[in-house]
Amino acid sequence: YQNANNSVRVNDEFMRAVEDGTEFGLRARETGEVIETVDARELFTKISEAAWACADPGLQYDDTINDWHTNPETGRITASNPCSEYMSLDNSSCNLASLNLLKFLKDDDTFDAPLFAKAVDLIITAMDISICFADFPTEPIGKTTRDYRQLGIGYANLGALLMAMGLGYDSDAGRAMAGTITSLMTGQSYKRSAELAGVVGPYAGYARNADAHKRVMRKHQAANDVVRTYSVSDSQVHKLATKAWADVLKLGEKNGFRNAQASVLAPTGTIGFMMDCDTTGIEPDFSLVKFKKLVGGGSMQIVNQTIPRALRKLGYQEESVEAIVEFIAENGHVIDAPGLKTEHYEIFDTAMGARALKPMGHVRMMAACQPFLSGAISKTVNLPESATVEEIEDIYLQSWKLGLKATAVYRDNCKVGQPLSGGKGENKGTDSNASSEAPEAAEPQVIEKIVYAPTRKRLPKSRVSRTTSFTVGGAEGYMTSGAHDDGELGEVFLKLGKQGSTLAGVMDAFSIAVSIGLQYGVPLETYVSKFTNLRFEPAGLTDDPDVRMSQSIMDYIFRRLALDYLTFEDRSMLGIYSAEERQRHLETGSY
The missing domain is CATH 3.20.70.20 (Anaerobic Ribonucleotide-triphosphate Reductase Large Chain)
Structure with missing residues (x-):
């Protein structure tokens, strides 16, 4: 029930039966005949x-x-x-x-x-x-x-x-x-x-x-x-x-x-x-008070930007506006805000x-x-x-x-x-x-x-792997992906930048995190949906015919992994197709 939107359709007859405390007839879908009666109020309560x-x-x-x-x-x-x-x-x-x-x-x-x-x-x-x-x-x-x-x-x-x-x-x-x-x-x-x-x-x-x-x-x-x-x-x-x-x-x-x-x-x-x-x-x-996550990390507290305008509309002077906004920022509400009239509280409900x-x-x-x-x-x-x-x-x-x-x-x-x-x-x-x-x-x-304790599915000592060299916006890199015996992706290693550089260290740490997640059961589709379309430099043309343009290295990596390890049905749900599939669509209208 966590992420579902479910509704029950009721008619006037049922709602009147709820009001009156009477029974309501449940009807057959095809014939419309009443096949069972229930207490309308009891069902409404349920x-x-x-x-x-x-x-x-x-x-x-x-x-x-x-x-x-x-x-x-x-x-x-x-x-x-x-x-x-x-x-x-x-x-x-x-x-x-x-x-x-x-x-x-x-x-x-x-x-x-x-x-x-x-x-x-x-x-x-x-x-x-x-x-x-x-x-x-x-x-x-x-x-x-x-x-x-x-x-x-x-x-x-x-x-x-x-x-x-x-x-x-x-x-x-x-x-x-x-x-x-x-x-x-x-x-x-x-x-x-x-x-x-x-x-x-x-x-x-x-x-x-x-x-x-x-x-x-x-x-x-x-x-x-x-x-x-x-x-x-x-x-x-x-x-x-x-x-x-x-x-x-x-x-x-x-x-x-x-x-x-x-x-x-x-x-x-x-x-x-x-x-x-x-x-x-x-x-x-x-x-009235929200928290906004910042790109560089951390967060910033923001008071509803409409509040100062509303206070000025109500006739408050600038000093009072600043004091009230400061109070709201600290307390999250308007009760007992300095100088704010109680008859104006409802405006900020x-x-x-x-x-x-x-x-x-x-x-x-x-x-x-x-x-x-x-x-x-x-x-x-x-x-x-x-x-x-x-x-x-x-x-x-x-x-x-x-x-x-x-x-x-x-x-x-x-x-x-x-x-x-x-x-x-x-x-x-x-x-x-x-x-x-x-x-x-x-x-x-x-x-x-x-x-529930997740179980780690480690790869065998000897496993099939695939190494891909790539270029994104002029930046070169290598990706090695290893699979379980059933062909399911289980690890990723990325090499970008010189050994010992900050970029190389970050990519090593990222590779370990993704690999452990895969081994603990995080679906590859989840990673693909989260990391494709991320936009940052380097970006642009690639040397991969299946992924001609990429918005970032992450975008390229997970598009390539999707093409290598996901089924066509899973990829199509994410809008990821090979060059051959895109050409077929242009010629026949079907992937």
């Missing part, structure tokens, strides 16, 4: 207990998902991607792209809605074009995607944007800003899609789904019409969104739509860092820590944005370690009532390892939903502790 124990499964709300489906005449939405944001037809795929919201915050701390709308136009156009040139893993996926042209525009850095604007993540004003931005994004996307349809035609499956597609557009518009705004900034965004949705209905009636879907909110865990975002996707900041957002704060933010998305939202509802099974049940129930398509929870420290964690003692904070009582879920009793 789901919640599992989520309490290991953060899986999340819930997906089937009737809500299909009520917002633009292509029901083609087929139901039966599943999603693992993160649960892309929900569409079977055998389809979605092209994702995200915008950094903080880049649209003007110097006067208002959101630049017209510029954002222009960016959406540009991105949607580019995303639609890219479908024509994309490759797909299977023929059915390629056909469905080209016929329905699903897109998934989204955004990142919402948490940082709200903080910079002086808005609490769990506040009505914060939710209004997030909702209006999401509405503008999707409205402008569908407007652009209708404009494209007027030039190059609607998607192939539009004709049979036209009524359903337009019905969903009206649902989006109706949701936009009831949004309440709280400031000049969100009013301006809402005004532009309202115009966009009016244009969507008008142009859609005339031209149809180029794309069956337009928007989702993806996690942006990787591209968020590339865009230099403080927060990812729709998430709030995880912690984070997912975990001494001022942790209440779990329902996460759910309410999702509910503010969900009506304006084609797909769903990939987001974690963070809970403290002390959270109970009953709290998770309530989150799942309220998420259904608020119209979410999917919900996932994460109780702090419920997995053996977790990607993010707060500082020392942070998670025993002041979250008002936290409870000191242990959950009623039965804990498994440890009867026997099994300790």
